[in-house]
Amino acid sequence: MLNEYLKQKLDGESLLLMTHCVVGYPSLDANWRMLACMQKAGVSLVELQLPFSEPIADGPVFVKANQAALKQGLRWHEYFDFMAKAAREFDIPLLFMGYYNSVFCMGQDNFCERLKTAGAHGYIIADLPPEEATELDNHAQSQGLDSIHLMTPTSTDARLKDIARNASGFIYCVARKGVTGSKTELDAGISRYIERCRAVTQLPVALGFGIKTPEDISILKGHVDIAIIGTACLEAWEHGGEGKYMQFLQSLHQATLA
């Protein structure tokens, strides 16, 4: 389970990196090269997003990526084939990321079985509240998959407890209000928020939404266990291709060590 893996890793490193791919965008081949860069740069976890036509939690960059991947015809079997191939080739644990309709239409048990077969470690579902996730989380548990739950700065302490109850692997803390992609100001408010999250869970804590630069990474050190960088990676690829992407990942990893 991821909890053990992450704790082991955190023995040697003070802050781990989790990155993100929208599978099928800009192409499966590009996704493959992104993963190779991640492995080289020392990324510890990666979310593979299954595109959905109505991605309400995503900002403009990922919305466009979801649509383009679907337009190019990405289907479930290609997603899972890609995931299985990546799980064989790379050492980075893979997580499913997506929206509940995909899971619901696939069937919850079928979904967990396919994830397990493809070699994934768990899932993050952007629009499934914890009270609706119980059945899926039970399926996941029986397959040895982790269910990553999201905490947010607007959650009350009572709500944070509810979210923690069935969470496993690690906690995904959303850094601010809004959708993915726009910049987050990392200030004292963030560390108070992270303390509130830590108070309800023993799991490692990750922070995402708007983490964009090596400076952001430096600030997060000592506060959270994992920094999540999604949109900024894709932007690096779009602006400068593989070279820029690799350079960007390395600069992020460097910031975790310094």
Added chain:
Amino acid sequence: MSQHQLQQLFEFEAGREGFFGEFGGAYIPEILHETIAELTTVFNAAHKDPAFWQSYIDLMSTYSCRPTPISYCDNLSALYGVQIYLKREDLNQTGAHKINNVMGQGLLVKRMGKKRVIAETGAGQHGVATATMAAKMGFDCTIYMGAEDVERQRPNVFWMEQLGAEVVVVEDGARTLKDAINSAMRDWAGSMSDTHYVLGTVCGPHPFPLMVTWFQSIIGQEAREQMLTQVGALPKRIYACVGGGSNASGIFCGFLDDEGVELVAVEAGGLGLDSHQHAARIASDDAEIGVAQGYKTYFIQDKEGQMQDTHSISAGLDYIGVGPILARLHQQGRVRFEAATDNEVIDAFRVLVKNEGIIAALESTHAVAQALKEAPQLNQTDKILINLSGRGDKDIFTIADALQDKKWNEFLKNKAKNL
């Protein structure tokens, strides 16, 4: 007042709040949980407070011509051999039933102390209604509208802007209503501390389906009373068009307890159900149960849950999902779902305007079309009630186009030339 079953909608099993059978719920990003919880609390308190409903009735009677009348269609009745009544929601402020929901939510916004409202719009009717409410109640207002709908409904964009709203053109996805809803949700995820999302129909996460149904039930409550006092009998059938389903929910909810009244929901049949170019979620086989835009219902989606393009001559019915309460009422056999095609609608539009002098919205005309189709099944003494949910002035471009009106085209050409 006969409202037993309407009140029952408010009673949920423990742990199943917001669900109507398997439909509904609140499938939302966690960031929205607290704001939805706040809205639910304020809404529940308003629902239990008789003074709130009275303030709503008072506002609607002085600002929006409520109660709207029912009109007997003597010419149409003679022509079709059945007694046809219309509930005249077209006579509302802003020309459609949309204002009912919007003014109700406006009163809730005041209770919550928020300063800004946002809304999605398809045809533009809900956007105009929301901008109107914001102007009257003093809120800032942003309206999200799909780029394709902006092209189809420019006059409504003009009015929204005159009313002081900012109109954001949505270029994502199919560039229609569903994409405008996604954009409004994204805005709300960042702005909820001072902003309320005025969802325009009986869809989206709980409490919206129930809340919008409750505000729109003013239609059905009035209509039932009017049928009893003015006509002396309840109708045999009630027809209403269904996009998301707010006007249908509104009128049906007045009659849920009256088992002898058949409730007929009419979806957009577009180019015909076989063409797959339509928006019939229940009347066709092209939809499956899914979860999107915050709720569970029948969606026009493929086997992998990706939403498909819909088509209707009326922008207001051109939507992928259907209200969860209506989906439940269908499952229970209480509401029958049918579809009327674009062509049937244009024919019905002509019949209604020529015989009764009423210019109906193309959305509402779907209900008229279905009623006229079914008239031969009924007797001369049978009464039917059609919810005429909006007026058709806004559709002048679409209707003139469908009727291939040469003089109108010349007018447009001259206008363009003189720009």
